[in-house]
Amino acid sequence: MKRFYINCLIAILISGIAGISFNTAQAFGLKHNKKSQAVSVSKDNKKDYNIDNRAKYTNDIHSVFSLDDCIRIAIEYNPSIQASFYNQDAYKSRIGQAWANYFPSINVGFELSRTWNHYNKEIFPYYSRNVYNTTGYVPTVSANMLLFDFGKTKAIADMAKRQYEGAQENSKENINVIIYDIKATYYNILFAQAQVQVYKDTVKDYELQLSQAKGFYVYGKKPKLDVVTAEYNLGKAKLNLVKAEEILKVAKIRLSKIMGIPEYTNYELSDEMSLNKFGIDTDEAIKLAFEVRPELISAQKEMEAAKMNLRAEKRNFTPNISIYGSYANNLGSEYNVNTAQVGVGLNYNGLNILKIKKKVDEARSTYNMTKAQYQEIKDTVYFNVKKCYTELQTAAEAIVMAKLALDQAKEQYRQVTGRYKAGVGDAIELKDGENTYLNARLDFYNAILNYNVTAANLEQEIGIPLKQAEEKVIDIKQEDL
DSSP: OHHHHHHHHHHHHHHHHHHHHHHHHHHHOOOOOOSOOSSOOOGGGOOOOOGGGSOOOOTTSOEEEOHHHHHHHHHHHOHHHHHHHHHHHHHHHHHHHHHGGGSOEEEEEEEEEEEEEEOOTTTOTTSSSSEEEEEEEEEEEEEEEEEEOTTHHHHHHHHHHHHHHHHHHHHHHHHHHHHHHHHHHHHHHHHHHHHHHHHHHHHHHHHHHHHHHHHHHHTTSSOHHHHHHHHHHHHHHHHHHHHHHHHHHHHHHHHHHHHTOTTOOOEEEOOOOOOEEEOOOHHHHHHHHHHHOHHHHHHHHHHHHHHHHHHHHHGGGSOEEEEEEEEEEOBTSSSOOEEEEEEEEEEOSSOOHHHHHHHHHHHHHHHHHHHHHHHHHHHHHHHHHHHHHHHHHHHHHHHHHHHHHHHHHHHHHHHHHHHHHTTOSOHHHHHHHHHHHHHHHHHHHHHHHHHHHHHHHHHHHHTSOOOEEEEESOOOOGGGO
16 A cells, blocks of 8 residues: 555656646747847847857957948847847746646655653553653655646746747847947948048148148238138148047947947948938838837737736636645654555635735736837837838938039039139138038038938837838939039
């Protein structure tokens, strides 16, 4: 009989382990969103965030980065992205923790005791002495396993699954924001490089004008004022060049920081700002954002998780059905009695109807709150996508207007330069023409920058990169600038 009880207990433990294996596989067999995301990160692409195992970027090595290179480096090196990966892994473990309720709970113990028994000789005259000492060694093992709890565990596991899926979307949203920061900073660096080149060209022009002014002054064709004015213009142009170079350095430091390699700045950028249009209208952009925007999907998962939590709290009114077993061997005791037990029980654990009722009320309020938050985020996405799309159209028109202004300023500068070389124009007229042309070039580059940053912002609000059309906002050549 003792062997029978022991075999029963072993069978309980084995069946419990087999049950949890099935439930765990079921819990982790998640269906991932098939929609295209801004960046798709598979399990194989996720690396342990260990600085010692990563390639080092040192300033003694020169690199040329494209925009895609910067994004790839950020996914591998940016600590915020790595933290979001670990955060979603933590949420994933909660699914297994929920299903662990069906795993047997095992208790193992060992007791060592010594007993002194005093017998009354008048009652027990046949005992030779009135004190008996006994020593007991009592190893015990017991197990308790939940068989069915009327869906409480499943509701908790479903809630954990929704929270894990929400954490996955939060990781994608984090990547989405960082990609926008990379694009905006990348384009600002390209603009800063163009700005530096503009001021370099200006310095060369003013050096030539200073040489001309000195020549005219020597031959008495121009007053000393022209030389002083040319010297002032050259000095200011050099100062502007120094400031532009400083802005470029700061922008590169910022890009390095976003990529997760803050100390590395010995690189150049290979891409240029785009002038391509995007083949999408407002309604398509809004519809696409509702389908794939990670922040919106995460809010939806939070709403579903709150609904699962409400279901779990309601099911706390139901009992649990469990199976249990135990075995104890009283080695060394006076009677050496071995005991074994196995059975099935139905019980309530800490049943408090009022507390359960209030927790249900709290869960219902939380669910209603998440529904309202989801709608708020949805409305915000709708507004931002529409706003960014309108701004993108305006930015495209601004490029065309800026190019027209640039062409006029260039022609004006050509005329005043010719007049000054011919000895007809004066220094003030030349300076005005130079400033107009300088500002027109910067305004044109700034319009292109604004168009690209606005496009990146629209992509962030939608949640995926947009496909560019072959048609350009405007066709330009380098000599047109």
